[in-house]
Structure formats: structure tokens, C-alpha cells
Amino acid sequence: MKNITLLGATGSIGRQTLDVLREHSNQFRLYAIAFGRNVEKAQEIINEFHPRKVVVQDEKIRQALDIHNSHTSVLVGKEALEEISADSETDVLVNAVMGSIGLEATLAAIKTRKQIAIANKETLVTAGHLVMEAAAKYGVDLLPVDSEHSAIFQALNGEAHHDINRIILTASGGSFRDKTREELKSVTVADALNHPNWSMGDKITIDSASMMNKGLEVIEAHWLFDIPYDKIDVIQHKESIIHSMVEYADTSVIAQLGTPDMRVPIQYALTYPDRLSLPISKKLDLIEISTLHFSKMDLKRFPCLDFAYQAGKQGGSMPTVLNAANEVAVDLFLREKITFLEIEKVIENALINHTIIPNPDLETINGIDQEIRRQILKSYR
Numbered sequence: 001m002k003n004i005t006l007l008g009a010t011g012s013i014g015r016q017t018l019d020v021l022r023e024h025s026n027q028f029r030l031y032a033i034a035f036g037r038n039v040e041k042a043q044e045i046i047n048e049f050h051p052r053k054v055v056v057q058d059e060k061i062r063q064a065l066d067i068h069n070s071h072t073s074v075l076v077g078k079e080a081l082e083e084i085s086a087d088s089e090t091d092v093l094v095n096a097v098m099g100s101i102g103l104e105a106t107l108a109a110i111k112t113r114k115q116i117a118i119a120n121k122e123t124l125v126t127a128g129h130l131v132m133e134a135a136a137k138y139g140v141d142l143l144p145v146d147s148e149h150s151a152i153f154q155a156l157n158g159e160a161h162h163d164i165n166r167i168i169l170t171a172s173g174g175s176f177r178d179k180t181r182e183e184l185k186s187v188t189v190a191d192a193l194n195h196p197n198w199s200m201g202d203k204i205t206i207d208s209a210s211m212m213n214k215g216l217e218v219i220e221a222h223w224l225f226d227i228p229y230d231k232i233d234v235i236q237h238k239e240s241i242i243h244s245m246v247e248y249a250d251t252s253v254i255a256q257l258g259t260p261d262m263r264v265p266i267q268y269a270l271t272y273p274d275r276l277s278l279p280i281s282k283k284l285d286l287i288e289i290s291t292l293h294f295s296k297m298d299l300k301r302f303p304c305l306d307f308a309y310q311a312g313k314q315g316g317s318m319p320t321v322l323n324a325a326n327e328v329a330v331d332l333f334l335r336e337k338i339t340f341l342e343i344e345k346v347i348e349n350a351l352i353n354h355t356i357i358p359n360p361d362l363e364t365i366n367g368i369d370q371e372i373r374r375q376i377l378k379s380y381r
């Protein structure tokens with residue numbers, strides 16, 4: 001029986017992780033959870049799974065929870081995310097919080113040699129060098145949950161890196177794949193949240209529409225698989241059936257396919273290297289689908305993808321700036337303070353105005369993250 005600690009339990013990945021745990025309750029026990037503001041959902045989870053530890057952000061949320069038993073203890077604050085991640089009872093950490101807030105928890109789990117299923121891609125974007133350095137030092141594998149990275153992980157199957165020509169990430173194109181830039185001037189939040197293939201949290205759904213999601217995934221792939229940026233390609237594939245591919249030196253291409261259902265990569269990250277059954281409602285039926293489409297990515301149409309390639313290649317503190325600016329810009333868009341096309345402007349300005357700091361340590365990264373947020377928010381109060 002493995003004890004699972006789940007950060008972001010009330011979110012999209014969190015809830016689908018709970019589906020997997022329900023399905024395999026003979027193998028996994030929910031040991032601890034952390035969530036943000038959704039008290040109602042958290043209460044449901046606590047009532048069903050009876051975790052030993054629950055992390056809340058503040059006293060007000062602790063008081064809103066109805067816990068009257070000595071079995072469950074409630075911990076408060078950001079440090080408590082690290083505490084449950086490093087807890088000696090935790091066997092597997094599923095990091096499914098949204099944003100760079102998840103960074104210290106990932107590092108804490110690495111230092112205590114946990115199995116880590118990582119959905120929280122912002123952790124790898126903002127501080128990939130620190131995370132991978134720590135993972136190598138402590139001999140910890142990061143098991144990807146992101147669908148594309150799970151596909152690559154499966155396609156790599158332990159092959160040596162020098163055998164690889166390139167990684168091919170697939171992009172659905174998001175909510176606005178068929179819109180012109182002119183049409184993008186007047187799109188609404190509701191339009192942007194209408195992803196054609198995946199039901200996900202709000203922030204990643206907006207990232208998908210701006211193509212920043214794929215940009216973050218390029219950086220995530222660079223760190224997870226130790227692959228240079230010029231060997232990472234992105235192609236548009238509107239059906240999200242091929243989740244990504246690896247082209248080998250002999251030109252052989254290995255892809256992983258499946259209907260878009262995040263429970264598949266989540267479960268694989270929990271059971272690796274084994275595979276367990278998973279009763280998903282719709283298995284892949286290629287005859288029914290009949291045709292798959294592919295097209296070239298246009299970096300002028302999707303400048304956020306270009307920003308991410310540039311920031312990744314420049315390295316140092318640039319990916320931290322990219323991530324922080326994007327997190328704030330998406331939040332401003334979701335709160336209708338800026339338009340959709342202003343998201344990319346906010347990010348571009350932050351990148352242009354930043355003087356790169358090589359090899360930043362954790363304190364520097366946190367300082368830059370906070371400063372970028374402060375500067376951007378100052379203009380939109």
C-alpha cells in the first residue's frame with residue numbers, strides 16, 4: 001500500500017488523481033492533501049478519503065472546514081506544503097498545484113527521496129536547473145503527468161539520448177486555433193475557456209489558447225529529458241490523439257496515442273513501471289476517428305511559443321520571468337482587467353525589461369518571481 005500526498009487535490013488533476021486512487025484503493029491510500037480556496041470540494045474529499053493531514057492556506061479556511069476527529073490534523077501555510085511533501089509517511093508526492101507556488105514542495109520531496117508524479121509544470125519552468133540538479137543528486141526520478149511528457153517518457157523507454165534526432169510535441173491549437181489575430185482582439189474569457197479537447201483548470205486552458213502552454217511544455221521537456229531546444233519541435237495536431245513523439249537517429253518515430261483522458265498519464269506516473277487496468281469510458285477507436293490532422297506551428301500567430309523558446313535558450317533567470325509574467329497576465333485576463341492579446345504584451349515587456357541573471361539560486365528565483373508580479377500588478381490596480 002502506497003501513501004499518496006496530493007497537492008492541489010480540489011483541482012482538475014487533483015480530482016482525476018482521486019479517481020485513480022478510488023479505482024485502485026487496494027494499492028493506494030490518500031495520506032495528505034493540500035488545496036487552495038475550494039472548501040466545499042475539500043470537505044467532500046476529507047469525508048470520503050479521511051486523509052491524515054490537510055494543508056490549508058490560512059486560519060479562515062481552517063475554520064471553514066468541519067473536522068471533528070483526532071484522525072485528521074490540519075496544518076496552515078506555505079511551509080506546510082513542504083512539510084507534507086517531505087513527511088516520512090509520504091511514499092508518493094503528486095504535485096498538482098497550479099503555479100510556481102509548488103516549487104519548494106517539489107524540492108522538499110526530492111531531498112527526502114520520494115517518488116514524484118509532477119503535473120505542476122511551472123516548477124520546472126521557473127527553476128528547472130535547480131530541480132533537475134537536486135533530482136540527480138538525490139537519485140530521484142520525476143515521473144511526468146503532463147500528457148505530452150508522459151508520452152515522451154513512454155516513447156523513450158530508457159533509450160540513450162544520443163540516439164534521438166528530436167522530440168515532437170503535439171499541440172491541439174487550443175480554443176482559438178481557427179481564429180485570425182484580428183479576431184483575437186475581441187475574444188472573451190468564456191470563449192478562451194472553451195477548450196476543444198480537454199477539460200482542465202482555468203489557467204492552463206488560457207495557456208493553451210495563447211500557446212504558452214506549449215511553450216512551457218518545451219521548457220519542461222528540455223529539463224525532464226535533458227534535450228537541447230533545437231531538438232524539440234512542436235506541431236499542431238487538432239485531435240489530441242497522438243500525445244507526442246520521439247524521432248530516433250534511424251528516423252524511426254515512436255508515438256503514444258490515446259483518447260484525451262488525463263487519468264491515463266496520472267495513473268502511469270503512480271504505477272510506473274507497471275500498468276494497471278483503467279476503465280475509461282471511451283477507448284481509442286481509430287476506425288471511428290478515421291483521419292488525424294497535422295500542421296506547422298506559426299510562431300507569428302502564436303508569439304508566446306516563440307517567447308518560451310527564446311527564454312529557454314537564453315536560460316538563467318529568463319524562464320522565471322516568462323513564467324511569473326504569464327501567471328500574472330493570465331490572472332489579469334481571467335479577472336477581465338486585460339484583453340486576451342494583452343497577455344502576450346505583458347509577457348513580452350517583462351522579458352524585454354529584464355537583465356538576465358545566470359544560474360540563479362532559489363532565493364534569487366523567488367525574488368525575481370515576486371518582483372515581476374509586483375511590477376506588473378502595479379500597472380493594473
Ligand SMILES: NC(=O)C1=CN([C@@H]2O[C@H](COP(=O)(O)OP(=O)(O)OC[C@H]3O[C@@H](n4cnc5c(N)ncnc54)[C@H](OP(=O)(O)O)[C@@H]3O)[C@@H](O)[C@H]2O)C=CC1
Nearest residue numbers: 008010011012013035036037038097098119120121200201
Ligand atoms: N488539468 C490538466 O488536464 C492538466 C494540468 N497540468 C498542470 O497541472 C497543474 C494543475 O492544473 P489544474 O489541475 O488544471 O489546475 P486547477 O486550477 O484545476 O487546480 C489547481 C489546484 O491547486 C490548488 N491551489 C492553488 N493555489 C494553492 C495554494 N497556494 N496552496 C495549495 N493549493 C493551491 C487549487 O486549490 P483550490 O481549487 O481549492 O483553490 C487546486 O486544487 C498545473 O501546473 C497545470 O499546468 C498539466 C497537464 C494537464
Ligand SMILES: CC(=O)[C@@H](O)[C@H](O)COP(=O)(O)O
Nearest residue numbers: 146147171172173174208213
Ligand atoms: C492535457 C494536457 O497535457 C494539456 O497540457 C494539454 O496538452 C493542453 O492541450 P494543448 O496545449 O495542446 O491545447
Ligand SMILES: [Mn+2]
Nearest residue numbers: 146147148217
Ligand atoms: Mn500538456
